[in-house]
Amino acid sequence: MKHFTLFPLIFLLLVLNCKNYTSKKTQNNLNSSQSISKTQDYYFTVNFEFTKEDYQLISKSKNEGNLLFDVxxxxxxxxxxxxxxxxxxxxxxxxxxxIRPVGEREIEKTIESGSENINLPQKFTQKSNIKQLEIYIYKVNGYIEDFDTEVYSKEKIKQLEKEELIEKRYTIDAKQLVNFLNQ
Known part of the structure; x- marks a missing residue:
């Protein structure tokens, strides 16, 4: 039984001395400033200010990592x-x-202006997108069955708008947004 009491002590000594078991070459490589760097993707968090009629781009921050979207x-x-x-x-x-109290969707209060942080991927910065991008913000008016398949088609979104299940609230100016992200 006395042998078992020595195991924690032996383990502690091994852990504290593990740096001595690495070669000098390995230690030098670990401390070297010549580490291999990989270009990382990034995304933006853009602060939008909204009123009932319009929006304004307020600020942006650049964040490391990929931004994927899940419909x-x-x-x-x-x-x-x-x-x-x-x-x-x-x-x-x-x-x-x-504005609504936490957990109470029935009690809502409409305000004149508000802000929202929206994450946008790096690909929004490409100037070639200016003429090809159409960006909209829609308000949801009712439950949309199979929304995850409907949103892929611009024509199906227009149909949902005709059915008044969604309402186009804002049209985002692609040129303004791309230029803002590239500033």
Missing amino acids: QTPTDMFLVAYKNEELFFYSELNDPLT
């Missing part, structure tokens, strides 16, 4: 971007002009 049935609003009639980007949003 889910939205509850309040969504941003959708099409490039040559094909889905380019999608993001679910909260309505910046609606």
